Amino acid sequence: MANRLFNQFSFGLEKMRVSLFGEIDTDGSGNPSLVAANSKGIASIVKLGGTGLYRITLQDQYNRLLMVQQINLGPSSAQSMDIAAQSMANKTVDVQFRDASGAAVNLGNGEQHLITIVLRNSTAP
Numbered sequence: 001m002a003n004r005l006f007n008q009f010s011f012g013l014e015k016m017r018v019s020l021f022g023e024i025d026t027d028g029s030g031n032p033s034l035v036a037a038n039s040k041g042i043a044s045i046v047k048l049g050g051t052g053l054y055r056i057t058l059q060d061q062y063n064r065l066l067m068v069q070q071i072n073l074g075p076s077s078a079q080s081m082d083i084a085a086q087s088m089a090n091k092t093v094d095v096q097f098r099d100a101s102g103a104a105v106n107l108g109n110g111e112q113h114l115i116t117i118v119l120r121n122s123t124a125p
Helices: none
Strands: 017-026 032-034 042-047 053-058 064-072 080-087 092-098 112-120
Touching: 017 042, 032 042, 053 112, 064 080, 064 092
Parallel strands: none
Antiparallel strands: 017 032, 017 112, 042 053, 053 092, 064 112, 080 092
């Protein structure tokens, strides 16, 4: 589990809930990169082999993934995002971006996306 000094008191029924926020920008070829100053706790994002499939790697290991959300900053072909796979042991979350019809879609050139990843940093019941 993550061994950091987190800010206290987010209040909720999940023990030791941690929220990570990130900003993803794409270059002229649609390759993703993190804006490091706006992505604390997130190590990297890379494009995987499948259409619209990306792997987010966290800096720390957590007990459980609770939620991932994304918001487009400006126009984007990606309208939603699903969790395709996760491995808290490997600190990875694979996400699948989808267009308005639900079809898998790669991130486009020059896009910006904000992501929120909510995790549990406790084994307590």
